[in-house]
Amino acid sequence: MGRWLLLEDLKGLDDAALLLLRLVVGSFLAWGVWDNITSAEHMATFVAFLTKFGFPAPHMMAPLSVGVQFACGAAFVMGLLTRWAGLLCAVNFLVAIVMVDHTLGVRGSFASACLVVIGLYLAAHGPGRFALDPLLSRRLG
Structure with missing residues (x-):
């Protein structure tokens, strides 16, 4: 009765759930900045946005933030350097909250806030079995 009540059999799906989390969040992050990557006009709008909110060096911070967000998204999707990507994602969106x-x-x-928490979770837990990180870990010894 306790296993059923606590849904303990779902534990076998943890790697699949992590994969789904990484795919959805990573795709969203990359999609969210793709317009800034492909359009100088959109990037200029983002620079103006950062300027309005008092960011230092907005002409440098805009492409840095876009690059970090896209790289985190790609890393999450592939499960590559996931812990680093999680930390960078958390910092990037913590700055967004503060500023x-x-x-x-x-x-x-x-x-x-959800992206901060998801980033911290992936940094602490890692990408799960269906990722490139376990392959890299074995290769590096």
Whole structure:
């Protein structure tokens, strides 16, 4: 009765659930900045946005943030250097909360807060079995 009540049999799906989490979040992160990568106009709009919110060196910070977000997304999808990507994702979206989203209240900060937590979870837990990190780990010894 206890196994059923606690759904303990679902534990066998943890690697598949991690894969799904990584694919969904990673794809969203990459998709979210693709317009900035492919359009100078969109990047200029992002630079103006960062300027409005008082970011230092917005002309450098905009492409850095876009690059970090895209790299984290790609890393999550592949399960490659996942712990590093998780830390970078958490820092990137913590900065977003501190500099911008806090002005939007709890609801407005929720998406960024979720990405901080997901980043920290992946940094602490790793990508699971269905990833490139385990292959890299075996290769590096």
